[in-house]
Amino acid sequence: MEIEYAPHVEEIKRALDNEIDEVSIIAELKKLLQFRVPLSEAKRSLIKKYGKGEKSIVRKLNEIKIGDHNIEITAEVLEVTKKTININNIEKTVFTGNLRDETAVRSFSAWSDHDLKAQDVINITGAYVRNWQERPEINLSPRSKVTKLSTRLNTLEESALRKLSEFKDGDINVHTQFAILSIDFHDINTKDGTKKIISGIIADDETKLPFTSWVIYPELVVGNTVEVKNGYVRSFRGIPTLNINEGSKIIKLVQNIEFREKVGSRIEDLIEKDGAYDIVVEGNILSIRPGSGLINRCPKCSRVIQKGMCRAHGKVDDKADMRIKAIIDDGTGAMTLVLDSRLTHKICGIGIEEAKNLARTAMSQKAVEEEIKRKLQGRRFAARGNMSKGEFGITLVANDVWEPHETLQDKAQKLLVRIAG
């Protein structure tokens, strides 16, 4: 009988680094098996009881996946900020930031600061990976252990020059050139108080992107064209954002890069990217999705609500609003187009008051949606805005929308030449 247990006891001991005496393991294992607990569960619970948990699995940052748990990571802290959030009316402090190893950069969050500072190189065990805005984020649990290392990460070789359009969330060691279109100074909270950072918009000849610099570099001035080495890319609200920090190199260039807006982009090309900033799409409105038209929002959190009940705030005085969620399709691809009340008014000519009247007369909120459908379904529009990918597919939140001016005859003549050729 004892012999039967032997290999399993050995296994448990191995997992616990031989730190526990055999007799008590055998006794407890027997007891669990008498309770008819499956062997695998019995072993797992004993390892957990006597050990500091299962051994963490070593992962590189480009390998982590949403749902991974108990992983071990060695990485450099790029920056840490302190945030106060409100959960069920209890204020909690959370520390968030970015970690980088030699493969990628990923965001992390932790309930305590673990004494982390930018540029620390750390080893984390017992971390898990959560879904944050459709991307993997490392989370430190109370069981996680953080050890500061005295070594540095290997310095990366200078990488090839890339265009802004190629940037993807998690890219590290990026090398690029761009012009600075606008900048803005912000204060952020760190555990040592506030810190100034710069955010703004940059562009190369064909792509605009937002950027954040965690250091006030004097080269970052509107109108300058600069070269940046060893930057990294994080997605913010679904849009790739260039990050510049202490480790980055920045050089002012003599030549200027001039941004030229691309016209007539195909949707199939746009949706290849993870996200895009300030782009123009053109296509036909092929469907007005449910939830368009007159809607009600919670005055506190702006969630769309039904019958004055907010998911977070309970019974509230709802605020009327309008929006359109439509499918725009150009025959090469499709995406969801979101228009706010201002843009709804611009292309449908219906304001909130008119919408309310429409709904009242028809005794149905749906009447507004139907009116919008009648006015837009099948028609061709151009819209400008930011594109992102998420749970609900590919979405362009528009900040402008208009009917494109069509040069039909011109297009027709060119097309005839192309068909012949």
Place this chain on the structure above:
Amino acid sequence: MEKIEKIMDREIAWRIFAHEFNTSNLHISEGDERAPNYIITPTGVKCNRLFIIGVITEVENIGKDNNLWRARIADPTGVFTIYAGQYQPEAAIFLSELEVPAYVALVGKARKYEPEDGNVYLSVRPEEINAADEKQRDMWVIETAERTLERIKIMEDALDSGLSGTQLQEFLEKKVKNPALINGVAHAIKHYKHLDRIIPELKNSLVHAVKTVTSDSGIIHNNPPEKTPEKPGIQELSSIKSTKSMAQEQKPDEADITEELEEGKDAKELKEIEEINKLKEPNEEPSKPEPKEIIADIIDRLDIGKGTSFSGVIETAQKAGIEAEIAESAIKELMDEGRCYEPKIGTLRKV
């Protein structure tokens, strides 16, 4: 590194002219019965959803209890047949209230109907339908021609490459972003044996379609332009006939010739042209009894109580100088009008 079609993403609405759509005779379905059915067109469109802006020329209520509507949407190259039934109530109501001719914009799904006679009928089941205008239609024609031309070029390159199987797949992946199109092109090359004939036909139909946008009159003369043809549309007619003979097995119901000519004109112009035709050809069609009436007569004579055979009616009609195709469509019309019916496949009875 095979590109994978993501089911999550919304399926795009293809831009296809009626001519290409109706020429298609390859159908595939992937997975179980709930998986979408696709038609594969000669340019490799793996088509489920499509977007059409055209002119509705006819709306008919063909169901009992007003619950099935059939309509014809003409584009410059041909006609789409659409059906809206009880599961498309909005479209059915829209069609029932429509005054023809009318410009419409329609998003729908490709459907095939295969009765036991071995024919395959393609139609479109509407998802969304709305009124449109001439400018929108013209824009659609240009866009659809552009998209079709792009696909033709891909198809030509693929054929020139002489590749097949995995090599063709790799070749296409370098050129084409949409995995559905890569898949469709591979299917189309395998299935359509006469692409060398079909593609020039498609190109001709593109030229024709684009010219409807540039022309003032809606009557298009294909290259080389003839010096003021005596009978408007005659040249047109021959070209349509040839495309038809190629597509005959798929045609939902043979369009009568005047309707094929209606493409791309508005109603007023149409009437004018009809008037002109009448003046120029006083002895032609208008004075002859319609084929439909001749067929009605034939059925009447042959049916002596227990019905008569479908093929017998066609044969007799052919002896009377009516082509089989026209005879068939006339029979269908008579059935639609409730003047005869088919108690079982292959048998016709008068009412």
